[in-house]
Amino acid sequence: MEDSSQNICLLSVCDATPNSFGSFEEFLVTLSEKLKQDGWMHVIIFRERPIEEVEKSLLNQNAQIRIMKPSKLGIINFVQLYQIIKEIQPNYVHFHFYPIFSVVNYLSFLFNIKIIYTDHMGSRKPKSTFKKIMRKPYYFTYSKLYSCGIEKVVCVSEFVKLKYFKEYGINPKKMCVIHNGINTIRFQKKSDIKEIREKYNLKEKIIVTCIGLRFDKGPHCLIKAAPLILQKIPNIKFVLVGGGDFRDYLEKLIEDQKIKDHVLITGIVTDVTDIYNISSCVVVPSVCEEAFCFIVAEAMAMEIPVVAFDSGAIKEVVHNESQIVPKNYTLLADRVVEVLSEEDDIFRKKEMRNHIIENFPLEKCVNEYFQLYKNISQNKK
Structure with missing residues (x-):
């Protein structure tokens, strides 16, 4: 893959619908700003159209917004994403809030793309002994079927990294930790209440x-x-x-x-x-x-x-x-x-x-993501 900034495109696929301007939405805006400064193109997929404040902020950073509601059937997601990837030809496809093991990972064999995941979500303990027993063989099977094509799994904490290793069977070499970040300028005490x-x-x-x-x-x-x-x-x-x-x-x-x-x-x-x-x-x-x-x-x-x-x-x-x-x-x-x-x-x-x-400043988080993309393109661990 060429490292020419003018030709690089990141496709962020988010299984989310922004209905407020929270820290995740601010992360997307700041990431888009960073990509814009370096001449990259940023296309973001949401489940539904975001609220006006989020949409305007992203468009102001030259980000493009698409809408795709994911299906419970992986093959339908595969087809929808195939059409979008074929159209925009991204270099990186970064999934946020998506299950890590699914058939969409096979898209990496059809296109010259690098697939990255960030889950962001916490976990719940299995409600029954049966589900607890079945969890490991379930993820073990899915990891064998669908782990292909994944370049990196970003863990937002060391806790998540350990969980992915123990429960999902993900190779630690495939994972890295990038903590979430917040806008410390926005989140500071005001004097007048x-x-x-x-x-x-x-x-x-x-x-x-x-x-x-x-x-x-x-x-x-x-x-x-x-x-x-x-x-x-x-x-x-x-x-x-x-x-x-x-x-x-x-x-x-x-x-x-x-x-x-x-x-x-x-x-x-x-x-x-x-x-x-x-x-x-x-x-x-x-x-x-x-x-x-x-x-x-x-x-x-x-x-x-x-x-x-x-x-x-x-x-x-x-x-x-x-x-x-x-x-x-x-x-x-x-x-x-x-x-x-x-x-x-x-x-x-x-x-x-x-x-x-x-x-946990937002700037640190965004810079680490940007460096990750560059390292992947240069085949650095």
Whole structure:
């Protein structure tokens, strides 16, 4: 493959529909900016059309956007991608959120392309003994059938790399770790919070925030912990951010716990930095195994104390493991009370932010991806 910048094209295939401008969307925009500066072409595939803010930001960086809703049948995905690849002739095809082992990897035999994967997703433990027993032979079989054509599997944490090796049987030489990154300029503390509090009609002194109204993000665990927290610190508003079908269950649970007056469900917000900015503590009670956890990194960059369940790669992100508790809502309540009772420590908060700036800035993440593409084209390990 020639290393002529003017001829290089990256096709990013994302099994996602951006309905907010989150850290993954910002990663795509920043990557597109980097590729534009170096004369590369960037084509991005989404499941559905992204929101206007994301679309405009990508188009401003000369990225092209295509829509392709993946099928459960791999052969249909193969045909759809075959047509797109034949048309645009990319040098690299980078799959985000796609299963690593599938028939689409055979496209590498039909075109002069390099295939890369980044999963980004955490994992759930098998719900039954049968599924647990079958998981390894399942992935072993699929790895033998479909591992061909893969140049690199990017792991967003050491936790993911170990998981891929143990459960998927991926050769460690095929993997590399590139931690996710966040925009540390966007995620920084603002001094004026009066307008934000007025916007959400928040009069309570203490705000405990949970972001992501999905079962795997564990907001129900915080709701179960809330009465225990309120016994010790009554002047609290619990702010739940996000939308989805799980909201109905949460609203019933809030009623059952008799804490309705202490809970605000915002729905999807356009600027999550506002919520971080008024938070006294951000709780991340994930019941899945987090592959990275943007929420932890974002909150710490804004100098907000975090209390999180011991889930996947969160230990790799936090500044201090005292921020982590076992997956138990009683222990969660105890730790939140401890954090809220501590004296304000400006030095420690600055340490949290500096930890994120040093280890997980967006620029570092994007530069590492760009270097990976160049190394692959030059057959470097």
